[in-house]
Amino acid sequence: MIEQRLEVTPRWPFRLSRARAGMDGVVRMRGGVVQRLLHHPDDGDAVVVRVAQTARDRVLLGAQSSRPESAAWGIERMRFALALDDDLRPFHERFRDDPLIGAAVRAQPQLRLRRRPQPFEALAWAICEQLIEYVRAAAIQRRIVYRLGRRCDRTGLRDLPSAATLAAQAPALLCSFDLADRRAIALVRVAREVARGRVDLYDADHEAGWRRLRAIPEIGSWTLETLALLGQGRYDQLPAGDLAYRKLVGRLLTGDPRARVEEDEVRGYFARFAPWSGLAGAYALRAAAPELRSVAAAAA
Numbered sequence: 021m022i023e024q025r026l027e028v029t030p031r032w033p034f035r036l037s038r039a040r041a042g043m044d045g046v047v048r049m050r051g052g053v054v055q056r057l058l059h060h061p062d063d064g065d066a067v068v069v070r071v072a073q074t075a076r077d078r079v080l081l082g083a084q085s086s087r088p089e090s091a092a093w094g095i096e097r098m099r100f101a102l103a104l105d106d107d108l109r110p111f112h113e114r115f116r117d118d119p120l121i122g123a124a125v126r127a128q129p130q131l132r133l134r135r136r137p138q139p140f141e142a143l144a145w146a147i148c149e150q151l152i153e154y155v156r157a158a159a160i161q162r163r164i165v166y167r168l169g170r171r172c173d174r175t176g177l178r179d180l181p182s183a184a185t186l187a188a189q190a191p192a193l194l195c196s197f198d199l200a201d202r203r204a205i206a207l208v209r210v211a212r213e214v215a216r217g218r219v220d221l222y223d224a225d226h227e228a229g230w231r232r233l234r235a236i237p238e239i240g241s242w243t244l245e246t247l248a249l250l251g252q253g254r255y256d257q258l259p260a261g262d263l264a265y266r267k268l269v270g271r272l273l274t275g276d277p278r279a280r281v282e283e284d285e286v287r288g289y290f291a292r293f294a295p296w297s298g299l300a301g302a303y304a305l306r307a308a309a310p311e312l313r314s315v316a317a318a319a320a
Contacts, residue, residue, distance in 0.1 A: 024091040025082045027074065028099065032108040035130040036073040042134070043158035044145070045165050046178055057177035058097060058137055059170060060090045061222075064182065067094030068175055071102065079104060097137040100253060111255075111296045120272075121303040133302055135250050139221035140183050140214055142251025143233075146243045147207045148199060156198070163197035186211035206238035226252055241283065249298040256295040260286035265301060268308050 041049045048055040054071040067085040074080045081098055083091040099105055108129075116125050124131075136142040148164070149157040168181040168189065187208060194204035210233060213219040219229045230244045242261035248254035258265070260283040269289045270279030281289075293300035 021084055022086065022088050022091050023082060023084045024088065024095060025080065026095055027078055027080045028104055029077050030079060030104045031106060032112075033130045034073070034077075034079065034102070034104065034132070036071065036079070036102075043155070044161040046169075046180065048177060055175070055177060056098065056137065057170070057172050057175065057179040058094050059179055059182065060085075060093055061138065061140075064170075065090040066170070066172060066179075067091060068172060068177060069094045069098045071098055101135045101137040103132045103135060103253075106253075108299070111299055115293065115296070115300065115303075121300055121307055124303045124307040128303075128306065131302060131306070133250060133299065135253065139247060139251035140211075141180055143210060143214075143221065143243070143247045144180065144186065144207060146246040146250075147203055147210065147238070149246075150200075150203055150238070150243060160198050164194070167193075167197070183211045183215040187215040202238050206236055209236050210239065221247075221251065226254065255298045258287065258290050258297040258301045260284070260290070264305055264308075265290075268304060 036052070036054060038049055041047045041054075046056065052072060056069045056071075058067045058069060059065065060067065065085055065087055067083050067090050070082045072080050079102070081095045083094040083098075085091040085094060112125055112129060116122055118125065136145070144164075145157075145161055148160050165178050165180060168185055170179045170181065171177070172179075189208060191201065191204035191208055194207060195201050199207070210219075213232065213236070214221060219232050221229060223229060226248060230248070233239050233244060233247075240261070242259050245257045245259040245261075248257035249259065260266075263280070265286045266280045266283065269286045270281045271277050273279070273281065273285070273289070287297075290297040290300060290304075
């Protein structure tokens with residue numbers, strides 16, 4: 021077993037939050053240490069990654085795997101997931117006095133989006149979360165992980181199933197996990213596109229992959245914007261169709277707490293935050309009325 025360690029200084033204030041554990045059963049946090057099982061996309065080599073904040077401005081990452089290349093890859097993916105290398109100074113300097121999000125920006129400079137280490141994970145989970153509340157979606161995700169996912173016997177950690185594994189499933193099995201039938205079919209079709217190499221989610225030309233995925237029924241703008249923001253690091257993308265944003269912008273534009281707007285109106289409202297609309301959206305939810313704060317907590 022190969023072990024690599026790397027201590028880094030985040031490029032912007034950072035705090036390793038317990039909220040990173042999530043509800044899907046794939047992240048463990050014990051004694052302030054985040055633990056995650058990953059699998060290299062090329063050969064499925066298992067990597068156990070641990071992350072701890074050793075000082076206010078220092079983060080220690082360690083990875084164990086059978087190959088040094090896999091261990092280095094695991095560290096790189098967790099650095100991405102935690103946004104340790106992202107310089108957020110331009111965003112904070114520009115919007116720290118913004119009337120909508122300025123107070124939240126000043127109060128929580130360490131806020132990060134809850135990214136996924138691998139883009140396929142963000143895509144698969146976005147499909148599970150379409151049009152249902154997060155708690156129910158997380159229950160579906162846990163069933164997928166425990167029935168089809170991969171487990172490390174040494175640590176007990178679990179990872180999502182590979183794209184190839186999901187591609188081989190009958191949609192009826194996914195429906196038995198409470199996933200709606202059309203979304204079960206969409207998840208299988210998306211997994212086939214990725215597993216067969218027709219969509220490369222790591223390719224720098226993100227838009228090309230999005231166009232191919234958009235041709236699959238049930239894969240719309242919200243799913244692709246969630247993939248972009250949480251799986252590919254695109255701060256310029258905002259999941260505008262999210263009910264929380266539709267309610268927030270509706271209330272801001274009309275003063276009516278029951279108002280909802282269409283997703284194009286959400287994009288128009290957040291256009292002034294370009295190219296940071298995705299991060300601005302997370303801060304806007306943090307600054308929102310109490311009834312939206314539970315959604316904000318799930319987004320960051």
